[in-house]
Amino acid sequence: MRVRARARGLATALLLALLVCAASAFSAAQTANTPPDGYIDAAVGPTGTSTVPQGTVLSVNGWAVDQEDGAPVTRVQVLIDGIGAGDAALGFSRPDVASYFGNAAWTNSGWRFSITPSLTPGQHTVDAVAYDSKGATTTLRNSLTITSALSVAVSPSSASVVTGGTQQFTATVTGGAGTVTWSVNDVVGGNLSLGTITAAGLYAAPAALPTPNPVTVKATSTVDTTRSGSSSVTINNPAPSISSISPTSITATSGDTGLTVNGTLFVAQSLIEFAGIDLATTFQSSTQLTAIIPASMLVNPGTIPITVQSPSSGISNAKNLTIAQAVTVSPSAKNVPVNWTRLFTATVSGETDQSVTWMVNDVVGGSAATGTITAAGIYQSPPSVPGANLVTVKAVSVANPSKYGTATVTIILPISDNYPRSDATSVLRSQPPLTQVPLQGTIAAVLDWTAKDSSAANESITKVTEVLAVCHNLSEMGIPHVHTTDWATAAAYPMVAVAGVLETNSVNDTERDAIAAYVQNGGTLLLWRTADSGLLSRLGVSASTKFSGTTVRPVSFNVQTQDGALRYIDDDPEVNWQMAYWQPAPTREYTTGSATVLATWTSGLAAVLRSNLGTGRAYVFGWRLKIVLADAEQQKIPGAEPQWTNTRILDADISRLLARAIYETLPGSPHVHQFAPGGKPAALILTHDVDAGVSYTLTPEFVQMEQAHGVKSTYLFTTSPFDTGWVGNLYNATSKQNIQYAVNPGFDVESHSIGHFRQYDKAALGTGTEDASNYFPHYSADLNQTIGMSAIGETGVSRWLLEKDFGITVGGFRSGYLLLPAGHLDSVRQTGYRRDSTYAAGLTRGFAPFVPFTVSNGVVTTYPFMEYPYGLGDSNPSLTADNLQAIVSAWETVIRTNYKNGVPTVLNVHPVNAVKKQAEEELLQRISDLNLWIGDWKTFDDFWQAQGVTCSRWP
Numbered sequence: 001m002r003v004r005a006r007a008r009g010l011a012t013a014l015l016l017a018l019l020v021c022a023a024s025a026f027s028a029a030q031t032a033n034t035p036p037d038g039y040i041d042a043a044v045g046p047t048g049t050s051t052v053p054q055g056t057v058l059s060v061n062g063w064a065v066d067q068e069d070g071a072p073v074t075r076v077q078v079l080i081d082g083i084g085a086g087d088a089a090l091g092f093s094r095p096d097v098a099s100y101f102g103n104a105a106w107t108n109s110g111w112r113f114s115i116t117p118s119l120t121p122g123q124h125t126v127d128a129v130a131y132d133s134k135g136a137t138t139t140l141r142n143s144l145t146i147t148s149a150l151s152v153a154v155s156p157s158s159a160s161v162v163t164g165g166t167q168q169f170t171a172t173v174t175g176g177a178g179t180v181t182w183s184v185n186d187v188v189g190g191n192l193s194l195g196t197i198t199a200a201g202l203y204a205a206p207a208a209l210p211t212p213n214p215v216t217v218k219a220t221s222t223v224d225t226t227r228s229g230s231s232s233v234t235i236n237n238p239a240p241s242i243s244s245i246s247p248t249s250i251t252a253t254s255g256d257t258g259l260t261v262n263g264t265l266f267v268a269q270s271l272i273e274f275a276g277i278d279l280a281t282t283f284q285s286s287t288q289l290t291a292i293i294p295a296s297m298l299v300n301p302g303t304i305p306i307t308v309q310s311p312s313s314g315i316s317n318a319k320n321l322t323i324a325q326a327v328t329v330s331p332s333a334k335n336v337p338v339n340w341t342r343l344f345t346a347t348v349s350g351e352t353d354q355s356v357t358w359m360v361n362d363v364v365g366g367s368a369a370t371g372t373i374t375a376a377g378i379y380q381s382p383p384s385v386p387g388a389n390l391v392t393v394k395a396v397s398v399a400n401p402s403k404y405g406t407a408t409v410t411i412i413l414p415i416s417d418n419y420p421r422s423d424a425t426s427v428l429r430s431q432p433p434l435t436q437v438p439l440q441g442t443i444a445a446v447l448d449w450t451a452k453d454s455s456a457a458n459e460s461i462t463k464v465t466e467v468l469a470v471c472h473n474l475s476e477m478g479i480p481h482v483h484t485t486d487w488a489t490a491a492a493y494p495m496v497a498v499a500g501v502l503e504t505n506s507v508n509d510t511e512r513d514a515i516a517a518y519v520q521n522g523g524t525l526l527l528w529r530t531a532d533s534g535l536l537s538r539l540g541v542s543a544s545t546k547f548s549g550t551t552v553r554p555v556s557f558n559v560q561t562q563d564g565a566l567r568y569i570d571d572d573p574e575v576n577w578q579m580a581y582w583q584p585a586p587t588r589e590y591t592t593g594s595a596t597v598l599a600t601w602t603s604g605l606a607a608v609l610r611s612n613l614g615t616g617r618a619y620v621f622g623w624r625l626k627i628v629l630a631d632a633e634q635q636k637i638p639g640a641e642p643q644w645t646n647t648r649i650l651d652a653d654i655s656r657l658l659a660r661a662i663y664e665t666l667p668g669s670p671h672v673h674q675f676a677p678g679g680k681p682a683a684l685i686l687t688h689d690v691d692a693g694v695s696y697t698l699t700p701e702f703v704q705m706e707q708a709h710g711v712k713s714t715y716l717f718t719t720s721p722f723d724t725g726w727v728g729n730l731y732n733a734t735s736k737q738n739i740q741y742a743v744n745p746g747f748d749v750e751s752h753s754i755g756h757f758r759q760y761d762k763a764a765l766g767t768g769t770e771d772a773s774n775y776f777p778h779y780s781a782d783l784n785q786t787i788g789m790s791a792i793g794e795t796g797v798s799r800w801l802l803e804k805d806f807g808i809t810v811g812g813f814r815s816g817y818l819l820l821p822a823g824h825l826d827s828v829r830q831t832g833y834r835r836d837s838t839y840a841a842g843l844t845r846g847f848a849p850f851v852p853f854t855v856s857n858g859v860v861t862t863y864p865f866m867e868y869p870y871g872l873g874d875s876n877p878s879l880t881a882d883n884l885q886a887i888v889s890a891w892e893t894v895i896r897t898n899y900k901n902g903v904p905t906v907l908n909v910h911p912v913n914a915v916k917k918q919a920e921e922e923l924l925q926r927i928s929d930l931n932l933w934i935g936d937w938k939t940f941d942d943f944w945q946a947q948g949v950t951c952s953r954w955p
Helices: 013-028 095-101 463-475 509-520 533-538 625-633 651-664 693-708 733-743 791-806 824-830 884-901 914-926 937-946
Strands: 037-040 051-053 058-066 075-080 083-087 089-092 110-115 122-131 137-147 151-155 158-162 166-168 170-174 180-184 195-197 202-204 215-221 228-236 241-246 249-251 257-264 271-274 281-285 288-293 302-309 319-324 327-330 333-337 341-343 345-348 356-360 371-373 378-380 390-397 404-412 444-448 481-484 495-499 524-528 541-547 552-557 576-580 587-592 596-601 606-611 617-621 683-690 714-717 748-751 778-780 785-787 853-856 859-862 905-908 933-935
Touching (some): 037 137, 058 075, 058 095, 058 122, 083 110, 151 215, 180 195, 241 319, 257 302, 327 390, 444 463, 463 481, 463 853, 463 859, 495 651, 509 524, 509 533, 533 541, 576 651, 587 596, 617 651, 625 651, 683 937, 693 733, 733 748, 733 791, 748 937, 791 824, 884 914
Parallel strands (some): 158 228, 249 319, 444 481, 444 495, 524 617, 683 714, 714 748
Antiparallel strands (some): 037 058, 058 110, 075 083, 089 110, 122 137, 180 215, 195 202, 215 228, 281 288, 302 319, 327 345, 356 390, 371 378, 390 404, 552 596, 587 606, 596 606, 606 617
């Protein structure tokens, strides 16, 4: 009797019948030694079927009872293919069996067995031998099917191979042993007509195209030959290659012309193609083809690609055939403003007579509507743009009228309705000298000892620049000072900064003793790159060594000394300073004696020392201040900047802050200088370059946003009153309404040049006669030149337009591309500006405003305006939605650093889209915790200059 374990509840009629028969047999054998009865369910795998993949768990279940004892059997042995696999576990609940037989003792008659057999694919028998307590047995049988788990994949799944070429294939076998047999079109190893393949899968294509094509490369498992993977392989002839053509140039309107093509892998059926059109081709050899180009194909000038196409191969590389104009017109294309003239020239090929007839749109001499042209080729554009603003200038050979050439002219509108201006006046202005830092409070002295600097000449150092550097180092931090060359005069002041490097024997013992006594008695002394051993020993420095190294010298400050000089040195770019130092000037490394080391070079030797002599202090710095400060202010440190904006470039600022901190530690709280309006510790100056049409359009939105945040900013407008060839007519009636929108609530409006020309660095200074009636700069794309541009025109005419049209005073300028022509500073001075922001912070090595200057033949020229380094911006890299968070974080980092240092930060955001506005708003929210003055450039500059920004030496 058999009962399926899975058919619990005895749900089928078949099972009921089997159980009835079993019950009858049991009743008839009550007194006999009857064998056990039971049933084996199907041997199943994890999915519950009797078809089981190799290597998976096999489950065998059933039930068995001892008919005589009315109890479950004592053992069930499982055999697979007649071989013992093990004993089943007994005692599993089968209430269906107990219910049917009415014998509760049979409730736990179930048995179970599981195994992961090592069986080959195919049919297998599963036997379960049940034993009762007297040794009687019953064999229960079922069957199962084992399937192969092995698969084969070939990579690549398809390929193209040229005749004679090779292709490596890889077979990946899963679920079994990894060896395969390779075949081509079912031929093991392939053959010469189909291609061969090695045991490693390297296929070698035949020498000729096979039939059929493509072929099939197959990898068949050596374990289970029913398992395989394949790849379709197409065999191609190799593409021909062109090495040269002859001729390479043909004059337009020529007759039928022969063409020779040289190269490799040509066949008899190869065709020369002229811009994709097949030519009647003659096969000369596998390396040369010839054809005739019909005259009908040589009418129009242009560049024609010549290629070769062979059957069952790709197209060759292209060689260009130039069809040159029979008459060459120069320039070949031109943007010409209305009412402007342009000269065209013509060269006739193959003719002694070079004379031509000039036409415009095929009309000899042109017309008033499209422009006229003289016999000399001078084109005069019409007074207005024609309906079709593209016209054709044509030159026809007089000697051979079939020969001609053309040029394309695009007529543009450079002159707006209100330009040139009939009310134009001079753009030149004069400005008073800058305010000097008042000599009040605690006053320092700049001691000019550059006459003692014996190394300056060898290091190409202009000595007066060394003095200027020391002066700027103090002035820019609002430290009042006097200038002198006399030690006794300087020593009367509580702080002396020495200009000039004191080399060995630069000073005598009397001077050394006087310096030591000054410090001993409470004076504060600042020395840069001193090498005089006698002076150093008196200051507690035992030795010094000259170091000529790379342009970047790392300096690590020992902030743990808590020296007052290091008050502002408090974050990593400052504490671990990567100082840019322009060679050939060396630095100095010091070995301390009794002096305290405030900073070290990477060698471990001292870069900054503080003498502990008496009640005073002497600070020795191991570099020339001129290199770190003055050269940086002139943007003369080549390759030193990591980037122009959005990063902390601190060389010059560190030098300024060291001097400021030392000064602030003098007795009596000496500092009366303020670093931001309203007594705030620092400032953020908001600026916007408005240099595109969309910038003008969005200016009102930015104004509204800033008003909502309670701040005002500066808008610098590019005021091109006509299309300059670089930017369009930005300064028009509509854009002026947007400027007025900023003017009305009191926002600062400044100049961003006339043309925003990329070539501003090539501008001449100008004559000073430029004004709004005669200034017409224009970028010529064909010449890649900006014609008629001058620095005075860019600065002065832009300022004049804004002041004239809006009744405001314009005092600030920023050039379009932060590029400096030689005359830039002179132009800013001559046109009366009070502030400029064309220098980038990454090049000036700092953010503090300074008085710009030039040095020529030992003479320093300072300019009566302030330079504000362009510190933060949205264009390097360009601000997008993807990098908004990163750029705003960079802005915030710089602002917070400058905030701690009391240094103003200039931020420029172009008002061109919502992302820029979002970035500015997010920045304002992020820094709202700072007691920061935020506002426009003019307001800050008026405040800054009013406190004094220069000294008596350079008023």
